[in-house]
Amino acid sequence: MSVPDKIYISYNNVHKLCQKTAQHILEKNERPDIIIAITGGGLIPARIIRSFLKVKGEKNIPIQAIGLSLYEDLGLENKVETIGKEVIRTQWLDLGALEKHFDSMIGKKILIVDEVDDTRTTLHYAITELQKEVEDQQKKLNRLNEKTEFSIFVLHNKDKPKKAELPKEMIESGHYIAAVTVPDKWLCYPWEAQDIDEHTVLSVEQGNN
Numbered sequence: 004m005s006v007p008d009k010i011y012i013s014y015n016n017v018h019k020l021c022q023k024t025a026q027h028i029l030e031k032n033e034r035p036d037i038i039i040a041i042t043g044g045g046l047i048p049a050r051i052i053r054s055f056l057k058v059k060g061e062k063n064i065p066i067q068a069i070g071l072s073l074y075e076d077l078g079l080e081n082k083v084e085t086i087g088k089e090v091i092r093t094q095w096l097d098l099g100a101l102e103k104h105f106d107s108m109i110g111k112k113i114l115i116v117d118e119v120d121d122t123r124t125t126l127h128y129a130i131t132e133l134q135k136e137v138e139d140q141q142k143k144l145n146r147l148n149e150k151t152e153f154s155i156f157v158l159h160n161k162d163k164p165k166k167a168e169l170p171k172e173m174i175e176s177g178h179y180i181a182a183v184t185v186p187d188k189w190l191c192y193p194w195e196a197q198d199i200d201e202h203t204v205l206s207v208e209q210g211n212n
């Protein structure tokens with residue numbers, strides 16, 4: 004069967020992929036302490052997966068949002084080729100709020116959520132910078148012996164050569180979770196749809212419901 008140029012994803016499909024992933028995480032006994040959503044695509048999956056990660060008697064998992072944009076998406080000139088510098092931060096963690104209500108990220112299980120892993124540039128930047136952030140906190144508070152565990156959840160991973168890598172141990176330990184691996188085609192998410200009814204019909208026709 005030929006692969007369509009555009010892959011349509013319905014809200015129901017997103018919901019079910021989050022549910023399936025949450026079950027997988029809970030079965031492994033790896034419920035996160037903090038969710039970090041990469042805006043904007045990670046926001047809706049982060050909110051949905053939080054509900055499925057809820058455990059009776061436990062507090063809701065806090066969600067923090069970080070905003071990252073690729074230079075090319077912003078239309079900026081003088082794009083710098085170095086990984087990391089291709090990405091700019093438009094929003095970052097509220098460390099004050101985390102420390103006040105939640106101690107810190109040190110020694111916690113942290114789940115980073117985005118909608119799609121395309122060239123991997125964004126995820127590479129996010130994990131690198133978040134790890135640095137924790138290391139800085141550890142040095143500041145002299146808590147060097149505690150292990151912080153980062154995981155990544157994306158709805159879709161595009162099967163293609165990547166421009167950047169994730170830490171090897173993260174992949175090997177199963178802490179990189181892509182609900183579905185898809186061909187290198189454009190994914191149409193429901194939150195971007197102009198006509199959500201038509202979008203849903205197309206998603207169902209493609210079996211993405």
Ligand code: 5GP
Nearest residue numbers: 044119120121122123124125188189190192
């Ligand atoms: P990266 O190349 O860094 O892995 O992905 C950068 C961003 O490009 C993603 O977070 C996402 O916002 C956007 N993107 C990449 N591929 C697609 C796609 O197929 N559909 C949509 N809607 N956005 C995409």
